[in-house]
Amino acid sequence: MMFGGLSTKLLNICIASFCKVRLLEKAEAIIIDGIRLGVIPDVVTYNTLVSAYSRYVSLDSAYSVIHRMKEAGISPNVITYNSLIAGATRDCLLSQSLDLFEEMLQAGIHPDVWSYNILMNCFFKFGKPDEANRIFQDILLSNLASHPATFNIMINGLCTNEYIDNALMLFRNLQRHGFVPQLVTYNILINRLCKARRWRQARTILRELGESDLEPNAITYTTVMKCCFRSKQYDKGLDIMSEMKSKGYAFDSFAYCTVVAALVKTGRIEEANACMEQTMSNGIELDLAAYNTLLNMYCRQGKFEAAYKLLDEIEKGGLLCDKYTHTIIIDGLCKAGNISGAQHHLHHMKMMGFHENLVALNCMIDGLCKAGDIDRAMELYKSMETKDSVTCTSLVHNLCRAGRFRCASKLMMKCLKDGKKILRATKRAVLRGLRSSGYTDEAKKLQWKIQMARILR
DNA sequence: TTAGGGTTAG
Structure with a gap:
């Protein structure tokens, strides 16, 4: 009309x-x-x-x-x-x-094919790869013309459900059958391989992208930059940032967050501040993840007044704080030695309806230890329903710092038996501590057990 | 109308 x-x-x-x-x-x-x-x-x-x-x-x-x-x-x-x-x-x-x-x-x-794509993605998202695969097979056998998105969703879903090898196999098979990967296909694989720390395969895919007719985009750059930071190649990551800027890609909230978080993590607070100011002066609207990054920056500087003001600002702006927001506050308070403040916030978090948060509890364990209250940290450890490698490594390392090497040794063995990974530096600290305090035989036994655990893994 | 990048702990 x-x-x-x-x-x-x-x-x-x-x-x-x-x-x-x-x-x-x-x-x-x-x-x-x-x-x-x-x-x-x-x-x-x-x-x-x-x-x-x-x-x-x-x-x-x-x-x-x-x-x-x-x-x-x-x-x-x-x-x-x-x-x-x-x-x-x-x-x-x-x-x-x-x-x-x-x-x-x-x-x-x-x-239509989108309905099936969405359903497939839905099953993957809920950790049901078999059902997703059934839909995928149905699409292939049906008269519906598959779309590149179907393959992208399948590759991404397999990766997120810990079937990276199957995803790679599918990718290679599809290529053999004439599938031309899209930029998003490369981005998915690079991201997932990096997250799984399979650097060599990630580099191969990145090289293949370079050899294709496709041009990497801002997402590719952010993904690779994040990979560098994850593998502690900070300067290389910042080089990629410069390259991204020189090529004229718009630096968005994702890119800024990645860089600021890495700078904060390495203690380069001044540079992080400058980068954050640039974000705001470029008129980039901050979403919750960006606010969380800024909040973390304040906490690491001990600027809690600014941090709490920011919390108000976030909520007044209509955004709901998430588990990251609260965990950042708890970690910041722990790092500043304000254990009672951190405990208070942990309680507040539970009151707000958040489930028990492993990361927040790990922060508490480390904070209690650093504040000299290892016994309370041990109590908290015993009360925790789920523990991971970070929980164990943190407690064992702090026991060493406090000179309680035999306790550290016992705890470490239990963690290794439970399949937890302990950082090499922590294992060395326990062995060195036992030897220097005269427990040579115990150190020998521990070394042997560590080797056995490695073989049996 | 679908899929991909960013924020927390040792």
Whole structure:
């Protein structure tokens, strides 16, 4: 329908532009203006809104758009359902995602390849790789034309479910059958291989990307930069940052966070401050992860007044603090020696409905030890339901620092038996401590047990 | 309409 030069197609373009930058109220206002001018919204208009509401607001708000859509006499189609299922998956609602899929079938709407892609992603997200694989096989056997995204989701899902070798095998098989990887395929593999510390294979994929016709993008650079920081090659990471800037890639919130976090971690606070200032002066809007990075910077400088002010700012801005936010505060307080403050915040975190947080408890263990209260750290350790290698290494190393080498030795053996990994430096500290305090035989026995644990692993 | 990068502990 056309009226005064405005058509439904044009209306939809406007709506899509506003939705893309999350200006949903403006999008709604344009619909009202359009109706006044006689432009009737169609299924595309409503689908754009459903997608935006489920992505940026909530699934409930998306349902209310569907209600309005039905009132206007427009029936939801496969795209409407795809948006809803994707939204339910993002909100970690597995059964709701599956119910929606079923509802779509019941309504006689045929799923398309995107529906199956979303469902596959959903199963991977909920740690059900077998179900995801079944969907993948169905897509391959069906008449549906598979899309490169199908393979990307499969490769990414296999990696996140700890099937990296299978993901690599699939990648190579697909290439043999003529699949031309997209940039996102390379980015997925580089990221996942780096996270699994399989540096050599990550470098191979990066080299293959370099040899392809594709140009790396800002995501590739951020991913590789993060890999360098993860493997403690800080200067190399900063070189990549310079290269990224010189090539004219826009430095976004992701890139700034990666750099600032690495600078803070290595104690280069002045540089971190400068980088953060640059972020703000470039007009980059801070999201929760960026705020958390800034909060960590304040805590590491002992600027708790600024940190608490920032917490207020975050919440006043309508963002909800997450487990990272609270853990950063707890860690910062522990590092500053304010154990009672950290305990108070841990309690506050539980009151807010957060589950027991292993990282926060590990911070407490280390903080208690550094404050000279190893016995309380031991008590906390015993009370913890789950412990990991960090818990063990931290406590063993601190026992050594306090000269309690026999206790450290006993605890370390128990941890190794439980399959925990202990840092080499910590093992050496225990052995050296036992020898220097005259427990030579015990040191010999421990060394033998360490070797046995290594063989049996 | 799908997939990929950033924030916490030893």
